Structures are given as C-alpha cells and as structure tokens.
Amino acid sequence: xxxxxxxxxxxxxxxxxxxxxxxxxxxxxxxxxxxxxxxxxxxxxxxxxxxxxxxxxxxxxxxxxxxxxxxxxxxxxxxxxxxxxxxxxxxxxxxxxxxxxxxxxxxxxxxxxxxxxxxxxxxxxxxxxxxxxxxxxxxxxxxxxxxxxxxxxxxxxxxxxxxxxxxxxxxxxxxxxxxxxxxxxxxxxxxxxxxxxxxxxxxxxxxxxxxxxxxxxxxxxxxxxxxxxxxxxxxxxxxxxxxxxxxxxxxxxxxxxxxxxxxxxxxxxxxxxxxxxxxxxxxxxxxxxxxxxxxxxxxxxxxxxxxxxxxxxxxxxxxxxxxxxxxxxxxxxxxxxxxxxxxxxxxxxxxx
Numbered sequence: 001x002x003x004x005x006x007x008x009x010x011x012x013x014x015x016x017x018x019x020x021x022x023x024x025x026x027x028x029x030x031x032x033x034x035x036x037x038x039x040x041x042x043x044x045x046x047x048x049x050x051x052x053x054x055x056x057x058x059x060x061x062x063x064x065x066x067x068x069x070x071x072x073x074x075x076x077x078x079x080x081x082x083x084x085x086x087x088x089x090x091x092x093x094x095x096x097x098x099x100x101x102x103x104x105x106x107x108x109x110x111x112x113x114x115x116x117x118x119x120x121x122x123x124x125x126x127x128x129x130x131x132x133x134x135x136x137x138x139x140x141x142x143x144x145x146x147x148x149x150x151x152x153x154x155x156x157x158x159x160x161x162x163x164x165x166x167x168x169x170x171x172x173x174x175x176x177x178x179x180x181x182x183x184x185x186x187x188x189x190x191x192x193x194x195x196x197x198x199x200x201x202x203x204x205x206x207x208x209x210x211x212x213x214x215x216x217x218x219x220x221x222x223x224x225x226x227x228x229x230x231x232x233x234x235x236x237x238x239x240x241x242x243x244x245x246x247x248x249x250x251x252x253x254x255x256x257x258x259x260x261x262x263x264x265x266x267x268x269x270x271x272x273x274x275x276x277x278x279x280x281x282x283x284x285x286x287x288x289x290x291x292x293x294x295x296x297x298x299x300x301x302x303x304x305x306x307x308x309x310x311x312x313x314x315x316x317x318x319x320x321x322x323x324x325x326x327x328x329x330x331x332x333x334x335x336x337x338x339x340x341x342x343x344x345x346x347x348x349x350x351x352x
Contacts, residue, residue: 001019001020001066001067001339001342001343002017002018002019002064002065002066003017003018003065003066003067003068003069003335003338003339003342004016004017004018004057004062004065004067004068004069004114005017005018005068005069005070005331005334005335006053006068006069006070006071006107006110006111006114007070007071007107007330007331007334008045008049008070008071008103008104008106008107008110009103010036010103011030011031011032011033011036012028012029012030012031013028013029013031013049013052013053013110014026014027014028014029014330014331015027015028015029015052015053015056016331016335017060017062018335018339020339021335021336021339023331023332023335025060026331027056027059027060029049029052029056041101042101042102042103042105042106043093043094043096043105043106043109045103045106046106046109046110046113049106049110050110050113050114053110053114054114054117057114057117064118065115065118065120066120066342067115067120067121067122067123067338067342068111068112068114068115068118068120068121068122068123069111069122069123069124069125069334069335069337069338070085070107070108070109070110070111070112070122070123070124070334071104071107071124071127071154071330071334072104072107072108072124072125072126072127072128072129072154073093073098073102073104073105073106073107073108073124073127073128073129074098074099074100074101074102074104074105074127074128074129074150075089075092075098075099075127075129075351076092076097076099076129077129077130077131077148077149078127078129078130078131078349078351079130079131079132079349080126080130080132080153080157080193080194080195081125081126081337081346081348081349082123082124082125082126082337082338082340082341082346082348082349083123083124083125083127083348083349083350083351084121084122084123084348084349084350084351085108085111085112085115085121085122085123085124085351086350086351088351088352089108089124089351090108090109090112093105093106093108093109094109099129099148099150102128104127104128107124108122108124111123111124123337123338123341123348125154125333125334125337125338126153126154126157126333126337127153127154128150128151128152128153128154128201129149129150129153130149130151130153130157130195131148131149132149132194132195132196133147133149133195133196133197133198134196134197137196137197137288147200148200149195149198149200150198150200150201150202151180151186151188151195151198151199151200151201152180152182152184152186152201152300152328153195154330154333154334155180155299155300155328155329155330155333156178156180156186156188156190156195156299157190157193157195157333158329158332158333158336159178159180159297159299159325159329160174160176160178160190160193160297161193162297162325163176163178163294163295163297163323163325166323167294167295169294171192171193172192172193173192174190174192174193174294175189175190175191175192175289175292175293175294176189176190176293176294176295176296176297177189177190177282177285177286177289177293177296177297177319177320178190178296178297178299179278179281179282179296179297179298179299179300180299180300180328181208181278181298181299181300181301181302181303181308182208182209182300182301182302182328183208183209183210183211183251183301184201184202184208184210184211185199185201185205185206185208185211185213185278185281185300186198186199186201186205187199187205187206187278187281187282187284187285188285189285189286189288189289191289196288197285197288199213199214199281202238202239203238203239205277205281206274206277206278206280206281207242207243207244207273207274207277208242208243208244208274209243209244209245209251209252209253209302210239210240210241210242210243210244210245210251211238211239211240211242211243212237212238212239212242212243212246213242213243213277215238243274244256244270244274247266247270248266248267248270253301253302253305253308256270256271257271257305257307260307271307271308272311275308275311275312275315276315278312279312279315279316282296282316282319283316283319286319286320291319293319293320294320294321295320295321295322295323296316296319296320296321296322296323297323297324297325298312298322298323298324298325299324299325299326299327299328299329300326300327300328301326301327301328303324303325303326303327304326304327309324
C-alpha cells in the first residue's frame with residue numbers, strides 16, 4: 001500500500017511516501033517569513049503549498065497511490081480515529097467553522113486535492129481537537145468557562161500504542177500517562193487507549209519553549225486590565241512568546257543547554273522550573289488513573305535531551321516505570337493510521 005503523507009507546519013510542508021510501513025522518501029519544503037507575510041490567513045496558503053506538493057510528486061515520479069493523508073486541524077470535538085475527508089469537512093475549513101486558526105487546518109484540503117489527482121481516498125488521523133474527556137474533566141471552577149480538550153493527539157495516541165506493544169499488552173487493557181514535550185506540552189492520562197483528560201496545550205499545564213502554560217488567574221487579569229499592554233501582545237505572550245522565549249529569549253532548547261553548560265545560572269533555573277512543572281503535571285494526571293499506571297511515556301522533540309530526561313525521571317519514576325519514545329513522529333502516525341484502515345484493522349470514521 002502506497003500512502004502519501006502531507007503535514008503542513010508554520011514554516012514548512014512535510015511530504016513523505018510510505019510503502020506499507022516503510023518510508024520511501026521524505027521532503028521538507030521551507031518558507032521564509034517574508035513569503036508567509038503575504039497571506040492574511042492560513043487557508044490563503046493552500047494554492048502555494050499545493051503547487052509545492054505537485055512539484056515533489058513530479059520530482060519523485062509518483063504515478064500511483066492507494067491513499068493520501070493530511071494533518072488534521074482544529075475541528076469541532078471529535079472521537080479519536082481515522083476520518084475520510086468529505087465535503088462537510090472541507091466546507092467547515094473553508095467557511096472557518098473551526099475551533100481556531102492553525103496551519104494544520106489546511107492539511108485536509110491539501111490531502112483531498114492531491115488525492116483527486118490519483119482518484120484515491122483522502123484521510124485525516126487523530127486531529128488535535130479529539131475530545132474523549134470524562135465529563136468530570138470538563139469542569140473548570142466557574143460555569144462560564146468549560147475545560148476544552150486540545151492536545152497533541154496524533155503523537156500521544158501513537159506513543160500509547162508503542163508503549164502497549166513494548167510492554168506486550170493490549171492497548172485496551174492499559175493505563176498510561178503520556179507526556180508530549182515539544183514547543184507545546186501535553187500531559188494526558190490515557191485509559192484503554194482513550195485520552196480522558198489533558199492540560200489544554202495552549203492555556204494550561206507547564207510552560208514550554210514558547211508557551212506560558214497555566215498562570216495565576218488574578219495576576220493575569222490584573223495584567224490584562226493594567227492598560228500597559230495590547231490584547232494582541234498578551235495573546236502572543238501566552239502562546240508564541242511565552243515560556244523559554246519570555247525568560248531566555250530563545251525557544252531553542254539546545255541553546256538553553258549550552259548556556260547551562262557554561263555556567264548560566266538563570267538558564268539553569270528556568271530549565272529546572274520547566275522540568276519541575278512537567279513533573280508536577282505528570283503527578284497530577286497520575287491521580288486521574290488513581291495510581292493504576294502501567295508506565296509513564298515521554299515523547300516529543302525535547303525528549304532527545306538527556307539532561308531533561310534524567311532530571312524529569314528522577315522526579316516521576318516513583319509513580320511508574322518511565323519509557324521514552326523520542327521525536328514528534330507525526331508522519332509515521334499519519335501513515336500508520338491510514339494503513340490500519342486500508343488493511344482492515346480499524347474502521348474509518350465519518351465526519352458529520
């Protein structure tokens with residue numbers, strides 16, 4: 001089975017061809033900031049990125065496919081799984097019937113347009129808006145605000161499957177706490193394959209390389225009404241210019257580690273604080289599963305850091321065994337999801 005994977009990111013489009021579970025090739029198209037500034041909305045980039053996809057297909061002489069899969073976006077709350085892209089999904093994206101603006105929103109359009117060239121089906125897999133929360137997890141503390149599911153679903157689900165396989169367990173009989181550690185951080189209790197709670201990755205939980213995480217509520221209100229800052233500045237401070245960027249001026253974890261290694265005490269304090277907050281969140285999510293945990297699974301780009309893994313493991317290993325699956329693994333997760341459907345191991349779902 002030949003599956004083409006298309007994953008649009010803020011400044012890249014990743015394109016890969018999988019022959020069954022083996023990646024035959026991968027290309028990354030990069031965009032400079034000046035080019036992207038020409039497009040007011042993410043959806044305005046579709047034509048440019050689609051042309052890039054076609055150029056890559058020509059470069060590799062691709063003349064047949066069995067399916068195309070794109071990164072799923074900020075749709076309405078959905079159950080996890082593999083969804084065939086239909087006209088309703090495309091209309092929701094084009095008419096901005098989405099939870100929010102994110103580059104992943106156009107993944108389905110790129111996949112659908114590419115699939116039509118080859119007359120094959122197009123899919124998305126485990127979009128970020130997957131909502132499998134227990135009802136109790138939706139309560140915030142005031143009725144005007146409802147806790148909303150928003151996490152790195154794609155990699156979290158794949159990591160749970162990998163954890164079950166490594167432990168020789170059926171995913172339906174497992175309890176994991178899975179932490180995706182990247183530019184954003186999601187910590188999720190995964191009960192029998194379902195994400196039953198999570199820190200909303202753009203407004204809760206630990207701070208990350210570029211996100212502020214959860215903040216003291218009253219202090220945030222005072223900041224918002226101080227008259228010193230524009231609304232847009234505050235929004236950017238929360239997501240994009242928060243976390244390590246706000247404290248240290250960079251979201252590059254490697255640079256932070258280099259600063260620590262040459263004796264920068266401020267960098268060490270902020271690094272330690274981030275790891276401290278991640279550990280606290282993992283401990284909190286362990287209570288959701290009442291301590292009945294097969295393993296804590298760590299994944300995402302930050303897990304390539306031995307310093308982070310050693311520091312974090314020393315805080316959480318008393319809870320359960322710690323397993324590490326480095327990287328964000330989105331391309332693999334997208335291909336594997338579609339292959340499960342094509343091979344009859346999983347039923348596709350309908351977007352309604």
